[in-house]
Amino acid sequence: MKRILLVLMACFPVIGLMAAEIESLTGDTIITLERKRIEVKDNGDRMKVRVYEVDEDGDSVDDELIFEGHYRDGQSYERRKHVKSIHIPVPTWDKDFNPHWAGFGMGFANFADGSLHVNDVDGVSLRSGNSLEYNLNVLEKAFPFSRYRWAVVIGAGMRWSRYRIDTNEYFKEIDGVTALRPAPEGVTLKASKLNITSLTIPLLLEWQPKKCLSEFFLSVGVVGVIKTCSSSKIIYNDASGKKHKEKMDSGINIRPVTMDLLFQAGWDWIGLYAKYSPIDLFENGKGPKVHPVSIGLQLHL
Numbered sequence: 001m002k003r004i005l006l007v008l009m010a011c012f013p014v015i016g017l018m019a020a021e022i023e024s025l026t027g028d029t030i031i032t033l034e035r036k037r038i039e040v041k042d043n044g045d046r047m048k049v050r051v052y053e054v055d056e057d058g059d060s061v062d063d064e065l066i067f068e069g070h071y072r073d074g075q076s077y078e079r080r081k082h083v084k085s086i087h088i089p090v091p092t093w094d095k096d097f098n099p100h101w102a103g104f105g106m107g108f109a110n111f112a113d114g115s116l117h118v119n120d121v122d123g124v125s126l127r128s129g130n131s132l133e134y135n136l137n138v139l140e141k142a143f144p145f146s147r148y149r150w151a152v153v154i155g156a157g158m159r160w161s162r163y164r165i166d167t168n169e170y171f172k173e174i175d176g177v178t179a180l181r182p183a184p185e186g187v188t189l190k191a192s193k194l195n196i197t198s199l200t201i202p203l204l205l206e207w208q209p210k211k212c213l214s215e216f217f218l219s220v221g222v223v224g225v226i227k228t229c230s231s232s233k234i235i236y237n238d239a240s241g242k243k244h245k246e247k248m249d250s251g252i253n254i255r256p257v258t259m260d261l262l263f264q265a266g267w268d269w270i271g272l273y274a275k276y277s278p279i280d281l282f283e284n285g286k287g288p289k290v291h292p293v294s295i296g297l298q299l300h301l
Contacts (some may be wrong), residue, residue: 036066046072068101099142100217100300101155101202101265105135107273107296109161114291116276122288124180130164133294135200142206153204153219158197161292165192170248173234177254178287183236190243191235196254198225202262215268221276223260230254253286255279260292269300 030040053064069078139155144151169180170192204221231250
């Protein structure tokens with residue numbers, strides 16, 4: 001029997017990892033291993049090993065002999081009709097996992113300090129109801145890793161942030177430092193905006209219950225933010241009532257790369273999100289110490 005096992009281990013090195021059904025008859029041994037039927041005949045001085053494909057009903061298919069070996073007095077003869085690998089099923093978890101990143105969203109944007117106190121932070125006051133951000137997320141990919149419906153989600157998108165200043169001031173860089181500057185004498189600003197356009201790249205951990213139970217989802221993670229452009233703009237009327245729009249500055253020392261902490265929750269294709277950046281919007285020592293925050297609604301594709 002030891003000799004038989006050595007032959008089988010040589011033919012099928014993964015046999016020890018899989019369950020097999022073994023039948024022992026006088027001089028013969030039959031092993032059923034997944035869709036393989038292995039017949040071993042040993043009459044004492046000669047051993048014969050044959051391996052057949054097996055159909056789903058467990059009947060051998062005689063014309064599908066895939067291996068035959070004869071062993072006698074240290075000599076061997078082997079013949080393989082064709083070689084097929086033994087299939088070891090690998091869990092695929094949930095191929096139908098539907099991630100929640102791609103889509104269009106809109107939210108209210110503001111500034112906070114390190115303690116999450118919003119508005120009027122480091123001398124910057126915003127019109128909360130008019131400061132908005134828009135999200136257009138176009139790429140997403142989920143990597144499920146648990147039978148309990150957890151997945152890592154990545155993707156890409158664009159964000160447009162529009163911060164409305166609540167005072168008669170505008171952002172401008174002077175001598176390498178960005179700060180709020182007062183409007184020209186005699187001018188009352190109808191609008192003062194800080195505009196930022198960014199590329200966003202998320203790394204999220206998402207959970208969903210089984211689809212038969214609920215369409216609810218939770219998502220949390222970080223979003224890398226790469227600034228593509230930024231500017232400070234004002235709108236005002238002159239003494240004759242003529243409307244003017246002016247771009248006062250661009251660049252203005254906003255960090256080129258930063259990150260946000262993102263939390264999302266929702267149902268099916270609609271969700272709410274909250275976002276906070278632990279990193280200052282402006283470069284160190286080159287602008288007010290403010291952290292972007294926002295809450296909003298996201299419609300998922």
